[in-house]
Structures are given as structure tokens and as C-alpha cells.
Amino acid sequence: MIYKNTDVHLDINSQIKRSISANIQFSTQDIDTAKLTFSLTKDGAPLPISQATHGKLFMRFADGSKFYVNTEVQDALEGVIFYVLTPDQVTHYGTVQAELYVNYNNGQSLSVHKFSFEIDRALVDQDIAPIAEYYVQDFESLKAVIQEMADDAEQILTELQAKFETLDNIETKAGAQEKADAAEAGAKAYTDEHAAKSDNPHKVTKAQVGLSNVDNVKQAAKTDLDNHVVDTDNPHAVTKEQVGLSNVDNVKQASKSEFDTHSADNVRHITAAERTKWNAGQLVKATNDDGSAFVSVGNTDDFYTKITQAGKRFGTFYSTGSAANAPSTNPTRGFFHMTAVDSNGVGTVGYVVAVDQQNKMYSNYLDSSQGWKGWNRILTNADAAVSWQTPTLLNGWRQYDETQKIRFSKNALGEVEIAGAIKGGTLGFEVSAFQLPEGFRPLQPSHFIGVASSAGMGSAPQFHRTLVDTDGKVCVQYCSNTANPNEFISFGFKFRTT
Structure with missing residues (x-):
């Protein structure tokens, strides 16, 4: 989403603060793009926004419209919240006075700061006049309060109406006493006459008093009935089949609370999605059950x-x-x-x-x-590293100098490399300059050409021929420098081992 984003930094403290002009200007054509972003700090650190924290924003627009709305969390750890003005709210152009609050679930509340910003009236909206509005986000709470007030008012009206009807029937004290005395005398005379009669003067029948189906026999006394009720010896010999319990085992059943606890156990009961995932899983073992190799x-x-x-x-x-x-x-x-x-x-x-x-x-x-x-x-990077060894020189041969010491190594591919230079020894087909140990010897006798010294031979390059035999002997057989044949013999070659 694209917004005209603003960042208002507010510090929560008790110092005297005046309403600030946020230097923010939106337009009546900023539809769903006018975004107010607040970075909250307290004691020099970001104010964390948890689930128990709610940012509330109150706005009073230039035409008198008021809105009290919830903000949204942009970065809980850094204390960043925001609110995007609705399309209806940005139509209320002019200066907007606002204040931000932080409410907590435990009933605490903080007033953060008052500030103001502008909404500019776009040219295309010059002929449109906004209508003042009053918006409360918790509308259901307001609705409930109004309904309760209406119910109380209706009850009061009903009680008043009953009292007025009673007033219409009020008469004087003397008149009421006279009527009461006359009624009492008439009632006493009637009851005295009725009480003197014992032969059913009203001709009441059994059917009229609900006894048409009752036999004219002596009924059981209450004590007899009580004794029958508390008899637990099954005096009527009722069987399981007669009461529909023939298929029920005589075991203790779970209580409703135990059943409800079991039904709500989400650990024991899997969901449909979990069952589908398990059924679609692979069932072939890669290891034995104890984790050992298959x-x-x-x-x-x-x-x-x-x-x-x-x-x-x-x-x-x-x-x-x-x-x-x-x-x-x-x-x-x-x-x-x-x-x-x-x-x-x-x-x-x-x-x-x-x-x-x-x-x-x-x-x-x-x-x-x-x-x-x-x-x-x-092969790995470690295999590329080799260990160089220095051979024991024979037949008068010695190292040429410290910078070109004769040495040999073997890599992970089984390749032996000889490098360096020697001098002063005896040349010959069977005369060894040094001998390679087992594991560093070629598959077959191998000959190599190397650079020799040019001393005494002008500037022409000189060479030597060297044999590396299968028994490890390294022999300088010939040198083209006949003046100084053993002045400088260099090595730099590789071969495969057995």
C-alpha cells in the first residue's frame, strides 16, 4: 500500500506540554493514504506495545466533527502505532485538533500528547461541504446504555399510569368505612347459614371434584405409602429387561464433568488436518526403531x-x-x-x-x-592440503639454498610432486641423489627433464634428465652443462603412485 506517511515522535512524561503543530498536511483527495504514525518513548526508551496495550486517538475537526478511534500496531517492540484516516474523515478540511492516549487492560490510562495537523481542501472538492459527524468506535456499548435508559423510562410511565388509575377510584374515608361495615355484615350472615347445613346443599358431584375414577374404598394411609416408597428390596421384582437395561453393563460411568474434560482434550484428539497429514505421510523406515542403521x-x-x-x-x-x-x-x-x-x-x-x-x-x-x-x-578442502617432506640427500648432493629446498608430497589423488633444487653431487644412471619412501613411488620407471645451471656455458639454457625408479631411487643421469654439470639441478614434476 502507498501512504502519505508521517512520523510523530511523542515522549510520555509529566512535564508541561503545549499542543504542538505536527507540520502535517493532508488533502481531501488523500483517500485511504493519509497515515499518522506515532513513535512512543518513555524514560528515553521505546514504549513496548503488548496485547494489554491499546492506543486511542481523539480528533476534533474544524467543522465540529469528533472521532474517537483505535490505532493499529506497526512495531510492538519499538512502540510504533499508526492510524489511516478514512475517506469520510479526510473530507473535513481545516485544522484538526488531536490527542493520543494509551489504555491498559488493568484500567490504567496515559495521556500522551496533544497535537494538530491540517487537511487541505482539494480544488475538485471546492463545492462539497462536509457534514459534522460524531463517531464512537465502541457503538455497541453506547447502544446498550441508551436501551437501558429507554427501558427505565417506560417502567416509570407504567407505574405513573397505575397510580393515576388508583386516584380515580379514591373516595372519602367515611364512605369507604360505611361500605366495608355493610359487606362484613352480609358475609357473616351468609356463612352462618351455610355452615349450619350438612347435606351437600350445593349438590356437588364426584366428577366436579375430580374423583370420578376413585373407588369408594379405604385408601392407604400416608405412613403405609411412606414405608412402600423407601422399600429398596425390589418388592415388585422388576427386571433389567423391563426397564430397558438388558444391554447395559453394570459398571461405573463417567460423570458429565469427566466427559466434558475428555471431550475438550485437544492433545488426545487430533484434527481432521492432522489426520490427513499423517495418512499422507511416508511409512517406510529409514532406520530401525531404536535408531540403528536399517x-x-x-x-x-x-x-x-x-x-x-x-x-x-x-x-x-x-x-x-x-x-x-x-x-x-x-x-x-x-x-x-x-x-x-x-x-x-x-x-x-x-x-x-x-x-x-x-x-x-x-x-x-x-x-x-x-x-x-x-x-x-x-574430495574436500582438507584434501587439497598436503604435507611436505624433506628427503635425505646422497652421494654428495646437498640443498641448493634455503629458498629452494628439495622436498616431496602426495595429494588426495595419489599424485607425488617433487620440487626444489640440489647441487654438488655425482651424476650417473645408478647413482641416487635421494630415495623416496614406500607409497611415494611411481607405477613404472619415469624420466623427467629439468632446468640446469648455465654457468660456464654462456647464456644458453641448460637441462638435465632425471630418473625416478619404482624402488624410489631418484638419479640425475645426465646434464647438458658439461662445464658445471652439478652446479644447479632443479625439480618440478608430478607422477602417480602405485
Whole structure:
């Protein structure tokens, strides 16, 4: 939404404050865009707006219209609230006097500040005159008070009407006494005459007094009836079937309060949405119930067979380092996903990811036509780092200088690199300058060409030929510099190990 936004900073304190002009001007054409934003502070910090806090805004417009409305929360922690003027309110152009209040649920209330702002009358609205309005947001409360007053007024009118009717029938004290004495004498004479008769002078029948169905026999005394009522020995031999209890077990039933408590228990009772979610959930286990790996591959097992026999599923595994086709010689753990199976339920397409105890990761893929692709080591940033070693120099060879020390290393791909420079030793086909240890030797004898010193040979570049044998011997066999053949022999090459 797009607003003509204003930010009024108000501090809540007890210091003397005069109404401020907020330097705000809206237009009668700012329909649903005139937004008053208030940033409230107290004691130098934002006033948090909680659910127990309510901002109220009172506005008195230039034409006398008054509105008392609720604000809305924009940022509860920073104490920011706002109110957007309604389309009807912005039609009341002129100066608007306003005051902001903060009310709390416990009955407390704070007056924040008085301020004023302007609503400019747009040209298109020059011929429109606003009508004064009085708006109370809690209208239902006002309605209830008015209805109560109307009910009280109606009751008072009814009571007054009854009193006026009584006044119409009032007579003098002497006249009323005379009528009362005459009525008393007549009534006494009639009752004396009626009391002297004992032969049913009015000819009252049984039917007239509701006894037409009562036999003219002696009825049980009240004490007899009382004794019958309190008899708990089932004197009438009433059975369960006669009272409809033949299918009811004779067990204690839950009380209504217990039933209501159970019915309101939202922990035991799931919702329709929860039931739908659970029914649509996957029901294939990735681990055993105790959290252990779903597939376990032992020393005598074949890794590929154990994984494919698990069928079409996503699962976890554990494998020893001695199992056939295991990803590593160290124990490994990981997960697999078989996405297709044959007619016997054996996996035909899928993949495996494994991590061994050295934190090395491997992957493998099963293709339905080509079978398993084989394990690939997944290299990490740590694998790129190598450890350099310095060899023991033989046959008179020594380091050329400290900045180009001869050394060797092996990376995660099994590649050995030799770098640096030596001098002063003996050249020869079987004369070793140094020897590489096991694990750092080539697959086959390898020859390399390197840069040699040009001393004594003018400015022409010189070279040497060096052999790295399968037993680890490194021999400088030949140098093109015949004047100073061992002045400077440099190395900088790589080869694959066994």
C-alpha cells in the first residue's frame, strides 16, 4: 500500500506540554493514504506495545466533527502505532485538533500528547461541504446504555399510569368505612347459614371434584405409602429387561464433568488436518526403531548384495571395512536410495553415499544396464592440503639454498610432486641423489627433464634428465652443462603412485 506517511515522535512524561503543530498536511483527495504514525518513548526508551496495550486517538475537526478511534500496531517492540484516516474523515478540511492516549487492560490510562495537523481542501472538492459527524468506535456499548435508559423510562410511565388509575377510584374515608361495615355484615350472615347445613346443599358431584375414577374404598394411609416408597428390596421384582437395561453393563460411568474434560482434550484428539497429514505421510523406515542403521553389512557379506536386497526404499546402513565391495577399508556409515527393483524386489537403480571413520566420503551409483559404477572418493578442502617432506640427500648432493629446498608430497589423488633444487653431487644412471619412501613411488620407471645451471656455458639454457625408479631411487643421469654439470639441478614434476 502507498501512504502519505508521517512520523510523530511523542515522549510520555509529566512535564508541561503545549499542543504542538505536527507540520502535517493532508488533502481531501488523500483517500485511504493519509497515515499518522506515532513513535512512543518513555524514560528515553521505546514504549513496548503488548496485547494489554491499546492506543486511542481523539480528533476534533474544524467543522465540529469528533472521532474517537483505535490505532493499529506497526512495531510492538519499538512502540510504533499508526492510524489511516478514512475517506469520510479526510473530507473535513481545516485544522484538526488531536490527542493520543494509551489504555491498559488493568484500567490504567496515559495521556500522551496533544497535537494538530491540517487537511487541505482539494480544488475538485471546492463545492462539497462536509457534514459534522460524531463517531464512537465502541457503538455497541453506547447502544446498550441508551436501551437501558429507554427501558427505565417506560417502567416509570407504567407505574405513573397505575397510580393515576388508583386516584380515580379514591373516595372519602367515611364512605369507604360505611361500605366495608355493610359487606362484613352480609358475609357473616351468609356463612352462618351455610355452615349450619350438612347435606351437600350445593349438590356437588364426584366428577366436579375430580374423583370420578376413585373407588369408594379405604385408601392407604400416608405412613403405609411412606414405608412402600423407601422399600429398596425390589418388592415388585422388576427386571433389567423391563426397564430397558438388558444391554447395559453394570459398571461405573463417567460423570458429565469427566466427559466434558475428555471431550475438550485437544492433545488426545487430533484434527481432521492432522489426520490427513499423517495418512499422507511416508511409512517406510529409514532406520530401525531404536535408531540403528536399517541395513548392517558384516565382514563376510557383499556390500552390493545387502544394499540391493533392501528393495525400493531410502535407508541407512553400517558396513565393516572387511566386507566385499565395501567403500573403504575402515568401517563406514551412510545412506542409500534404491528407486527401482526387478521382479524379485531387488534394487536395480540407485545410489549410495558413505562416510568412513576417517571422515572420508565416498559415492557409488547402480545402473540397471551397467551395474555398479564403482566407488569414488569425494574430495574436500582438507584434501587439497598436503604435507611436505624433506628427503635425505646422497652421494654428495646437498640443498641448493634455503629458498629452494628439495622436498616431496602426495595429494588426495595419489599424485607425488617433487620440487626444489640440489647441487654438488655425482651424476650417473645408478647413482641416487635421494630415495623416496614406500607409497611415494611411481607405477613404472619415469624420466623427467629439468632446468640446469648455465654457468660456464654462456647464456644458453641448460637441462638435465632425471630418473625416478619404482624402488624410489631418484638419479640425475645426465646434464647438458658439461662445464658445471652439478652446479644447479632443479625439480618440478608430478607422477602417480602405485
